[in-house]
Amino acid sequence: MNPKLAVPDAASLVLSLRSVGYSLETAIADIVDNSITAKASEIYIDANWNSEFSFISICDNGYGMNENDLHQAMKIGAKVPTDPRSNDDLGRFGMGLKTAAFSLCKRLTVMSKVSDKNMSNIRVWDIDNIVDSNRWELFDDSQTSAWRNATQRFKNHLQGTIVVLEKLDRLITEDYSDQAIGRFWQRIADMEKHLTMVFHRFLAGQTLRIFVNGKRIEPWDPFMRTSFATQEFREEFLTYQGKSVRVHTFILPHHSKLSMKEYDDTGGASGWQEQQGFYVYRNRRLIVPGTWFKMLRKNEPGQLARIQLDLTGDMDFDWKIDVKKSSASPPSILRENIRRIARTAQEASRKVYYFRGAVINQQIKAEDNDAVWEQASIRGRTFFRINRKHRLLEEACSGLGVDSKKKLDTFMSLIEGFAPMNASLTGPIFNETSQGNGLIDSAAHFCSDLIEAGYSPCEALRKVLQISIYEGMGEAIKDKLKL
Ligand SMILES: Nc1ncnc2c1ncn2[C@@H]1O[C@H](COP(=O)(O)OP(=O)(O)O)[C@@H](O)[C@H]1O
Ligand SMILES: [Mg+2]
Numbered sequence: 001m002n003p004k005l006a007v008p009d010a011a012s013l014v015l016s017l018r019s020v021g022y023s024l025e026t027a028i029a030d031i032v033d034n035s036i037t038a039k040a041s042e043i044y045i046d047a048n049w050n051s052e053f054s055f056i057s058i059c060d061n062g063y064g065m066n067e068n069d070l071h072q073a074m075k076i077g078a079k080v081p082t083d084p085r086s087n088d089d090l091g092r093f094g095m096g097l098k099t100a101a102f103s104l105c106k107r108l109t110v111m112s113k114v115s116d117k118n119m120s121n122i123r124v125w126d127i128d129n130i131v132d133s134n135r136w137e138l139f140d141d142s143q144t145s146a147w148r149n150a151t152q153r154f155k156n157h158l159q160g161t162i163v164v165l166e167k168l169d170r171l172i173t174e175d176y177s178d179q180a181i182g183r184f185w186q187r188i189a190d191m192e193k194h195l196t197m198v199f200h201r202f203l204a205g206q207t208l209r210i211f212v213n214g215k216r217i218e219p220w221d222p223f224m225r226t227s228f229a230t231q232e233f234r235e236e237f238l239t240y241q242g243k244s245v246r247v248h249t250f251i252l253p254h255h256s257k258l259s260m261k262e263y264d265d266t267g268g269a270s271g272w273q274e275q276q277g278f279y280v281y282r283n284r285r286l287i288v289p290g291t292w293f294k295m296l297r298k299n300e301p302g303q304l305a306r307i308q309l310d311l312t313g314d315m316d317f318d319w320k321i322d323v324k325k326s327s328a329s330p331p332s333i334l335r336e337n338i339r340r341i342a343r344t345a346q347e348a349s350r351k352v353y354y355f356r357g358a359v360i361n362q363q364i365k366a367e368d369n370d371a372v373w374e375q376a377s378i379r380g381r382t383f384f385r386i387n388r389k390h391r392l393l394e395e396a397c398s399g400l401g402v403d404s405k406k407k408l409d410t411f412m413s414l415i416e417g418f419a420p421m422n423a424s425l426t427g428p429i430f431n432e433t434s435q436g437n438g439l440i441d442s443a444a445h446f447c448s449d450l451i452e453a454g455y456s457p458c459e460a461l462r463k464v465l466q467i468s469i470y471e472g473m474g475e476a477i478k479d480k481l482k483l
Contacts, residue, residue: 025194027100033090038062229253305349
């Protein structure tokens with residue numbers, strides 16, 4: 001056999017690498033990873049708007065690279081993914097710097113220096129040039145005004161690296177109108193928020209400070225560890241093949257225990273419900289902010305459950321960590337344990353979530369009647385109904401006529417019937433006596449209330465039957481109401 005070389009086409013490869021799927025946030029985080037791995041104590045991220053000459057730079061005071069290392073680092077696939085890495089290395093595939101940069105821009109320039117005794121070295125990829133020449137031509141100097149402007153940040157550094165992204169065609173895709181400028185800065189603000197989350201454990205320590213356009217960013221702790229009302233479970237360790245995954249469950253405080261600001265902040269970038277689940281960290285760097293690994297659904301009562309899950313770099317392949325370091329999936333050997341931990345956390349969250357609003361199996365006294373929800377049970381299952389004796393509700397109703405009162409009551413029954421926490425359990429406004437025929441009577445009664453409130457008989461019946469405890473009662477209701 002005489003194998004022939006089939007060298008990838010530079011132009012088409014570099015263009016396809018642009019679509020790996022990074023967002024601005026994940027791309028910048030990946031470049032910051034390199035600075036952290038290089039033991040930087042300060043990282044400056046600067047965004048500069050100047051229409052087509054805008055740039056973003058990431059400047060660190062880490063250990064830098066000599067000319068050889070820099071040349072190697074700029075290659076696509078700078079390292080072999082399967083090679084072992086040290087425990088504080090946040091890299092893996094030898095691709096991050098290039099693919100992250102190319103997802104945003106067409107010109108990537110890196111300058112690096114290992115000490116004040118050494119010169120800075122520069123390397124530049126320009127996609128326009130790679131496409132035109134169809135060759136991997138790496139330049140060793142840059143003369144653009146954006147580059148000169150960006151390197152101001154680096155001029156006093158004794159050691160470190162600056163990465164400059166120019167020709168930001170993927171970020172600035174439109175005109176240079178005021179709206180486009182506004183969107184650019186909004187995306188920078190979102191990126192900043194992302195960094196406060198992804199690197200929060202580094203930012204909370206003494207060894208790293210990150211600045212975005214000169215402003216130091218603060219860590220965002222998903223677990224509200226400083227709040228006395230956060231419940232913390234005992235840590236547990238899941239072991240497999242001689243490796244050990246650390247798991248630490250937190251149940252966040254009930255919303256009523258938080259100030260408005262704490263509530264908004266802790267909701268994070270995606271909001272309370274989205275941010276529940278496992279927080280997967282790799283070498284202390286957050287890669288997935290809230291997932292149940294498709295084992296459970298994210299639901300409203302589960303929104304207080306957040307679980308720290310710590311992986312190390314030698315687990316990348318077991319957990320299917322992707323190039324962008326933004327997804328993970330547990331190895332099958334751990335799935336049962338993970339599911340158990342997830343269920344326990346969701347259940348604990350549910351209890352806290354409903355506790356403040358509920359009066360459980362308790363006769364309500366008129367004078368301290370401030371609970372919004374009460375619990376009742378039917379067929380041995382618990383469900384929630386609105387406390388009709390709430391002081392504010394009574395006051396509001398006292399000014400209403402009979403007709404309006406009835407409509408309001410019907411509406412509350414609908415709220416109860418379709419309340420997420422009742423979804424699999426119950427229907428509206430019934431108590432222990434509502435069994436058997438009583439249940440059909442109640443369903444028929446509710447249906448006729450809806451009809452009276454303006455629903456067509458068909459719509460009313462459909463609504464009633466969507467409530468789980470009335471399932472299958474269609475014929476009986478029709479019979480009763482002679483529909
Ligand atoms: N800011 C930096 N400081 C020092 N070395 C760096 C820096 N950025 C990149 N490097 C070097 O370049 C290599 C390639 O980086 P990258 O493409 O992100 O892949 P990976 O991080 O997976 O190794 C890194 O392994 C590192 O040796
Ligand atoms: Mg990297």
